[in-house]
Amino acid sequence: MSIMSYNGSAIIAMTGKNCVAVASDLRFGIQAQTVAMDFQKIFEMGPRLYIGLPGLATDVQTVSQRLKFRVNLYELRENRRIKPKTLMSVVSNLLYERRFGPYFVEPVIAGLEPGTDKPFIASLDLIGCPMETEDFVVSGTCSEQMYGMCESLWEPDLSPEDLFETISQALLNAVDRDAVSGWGAVVHIIEKDKVTTKTLRARMD
Amino acid sequence: MATVPDQAHFSRQTMNNNLVPEWLSAEHSTGTSIMAVEFDGGVVIGADSRTTTGSYIANRVTDKLTPISDRIFCCRSGSAADTQAIADIVNYHLNFHKMEMGEDPLVQTAAHIFKELCYSYRDDLTAGIICGGWDKRSGGQVYSIPLGGMCVRQPFAIGGSGSTYIYGYVDSTFKEGMTKEECMNFTANSLALAMFRDGSSGGVIRLACINEDGVERRVLKGDEIPRFFEG
Numbered sequence: 001m002s003i004m005s006y007n008g009s010a011i012i013a014m015t016g017k018n019c020v021a022v023a024s025d026l027r028f029g030i031q032a033q034t035v036a037m038d039f040q041k042i043f044e045m046g047p048r049l050y051i052g053l054p055g056l057a058t059d060v061q062t063v064s065q066r067l068k069f070r071v072n073l074y075e076l077r078e079n080r081r082i083k084p085k086t087l088m089s090v091v092s093n094l095l096y097e098r099r100f101g102p103y104f105v106e107p108v109i110a111g112l113e114p115g116t117d118k119p120f121i122a123s124l125d126l127i128g129c130p131m132e133t134e135d136f137v138v139s140g141t142c143s144e145q146m147y148g149m150c151e152s153l154w155e156p157d158l159s160p161e162d163l164f165e166t167i168s169q170a171l172l173n174a175v176d177r178d179a180v181s182g183w184g185a186v187v188h189i190i191e192k193d194k195v196t197t198k199t200l201r202a203r204m205d
Numbered sequence: 206m207a208t209v210p211d212q213a214h215f216s217r218q219t220m221n222n223n224l225v226p227e228w229l230s231a232e233h234s235t236g237t238s239i240m241a242v243e244f245d246g247g248v249v250i251g252a253d254s255r256t257t258t259g260s261y262i263a264n265r266v267t268d269k270l271t272p273i274s275d276r277i278f279c280c281r282s283g284s285a286a287d288t289q290a291i292a293d294i295v296n297y298h299l300n301f302h303k304m305e306m307g308e309d310p311l312v313q314t315a316a317h318i319f320k321e322l323c324y325s326y327r328d329d330l331t332a333g334i335i336c337g338g339w340d341k342r343s344g345g346q347v348y349s350i351p352l353g354g355m356c357v358r359q360p361f362a363i364g365g366s367g368s369t370y371i372y373g374y375v376d377s378t379f380k381e382g383m384t385k386e387e388c389m390n391f392t393a394n395s396l397a398l399a400m401f402r403d404g405s406s407g408g409v410i411r412l413a414c415i416n417e418d419g420v421e422r423r424v425l426k427g428d429e430i431p432r433f434f435e436g
Binding site for chain 2: 031
């Protein structure tokens, strides 16, 4: 039994033209048994900044709560919204503090740079190594399947509507090949002026 | 002096490290939900269609309802390799038996051959089998041959990892004297509930009805699969 696949999860973030999207499955399970299908794994850290946390469910909740605490204090001291790249560094620090007894989450960050609204996505491993990419990031128990789907479906400069279709199909078909993720999915499309959240009709098996 | 990695070295590398995905070394398992129900004149058997290697779904359209003679089928759960091998051996024995006797084998005979294999090799096998069929002496029959190799006839049987979630449902819903259609619906609803809760079960529902006239197979996919409360 692997700790990272004890609960099961799948998260993808992708960039488009002046927008980003982040999507996750909704399953909360304990090994093979499914307990709930409304488990939140994507959390808002700012008006156009989201973090997705796949991995052990208890750490998903603890890390999101502790991170929000740090971000709140940052925004009070600096008197401004945190930038996506700075959030990535805060997460990296939070995770590396636990280098020899880590949180079992491998986060994914998606957002728009305040001011320029440039798309930003990044992912980190469980001990905080950051990786920033231009196209897409994936994390979870079906990461191999998600890499395959994203590599084939993604193309640069997708409009928000096309990006929604692309990220949805990538996630849905990847989790359909994983026994411990799926059971519903949610997508957030982040644009300059609004954030649209949609729940996907997915296979419930 | 250069050393050539041997077979053991390769398997040590593939087992339990972070460099190689788990599904390269995990065994194929038909995690599964399987079921069979007797009715007057035949049996209805059903199964899901998921085969997993670790948590990777290796086959999402598996056929776990395997014919072992013209009117006898088995539902397979546990190790895919073990159950396929056992079904092949039973098929061989029944063919031989049919040629010697000059008539179709009894379901009871098929079930007992399964039992012989599963009990004799119980320490080496992981196979949970439900044997269901029709013969002219006793009509429709269902026999359950779970892990240790016991064999017992039941009015209906459930098996596989998904069956644990539906014991309450089947016990409260089953009644004696159901018609063929009622049995089909009972099986479809039970398997749908099991597939919903069990991560190792899913895909499509395969059903088969075996009676004097032969075997009638159906597949329920997508929207045809019954849906219940989804939280």
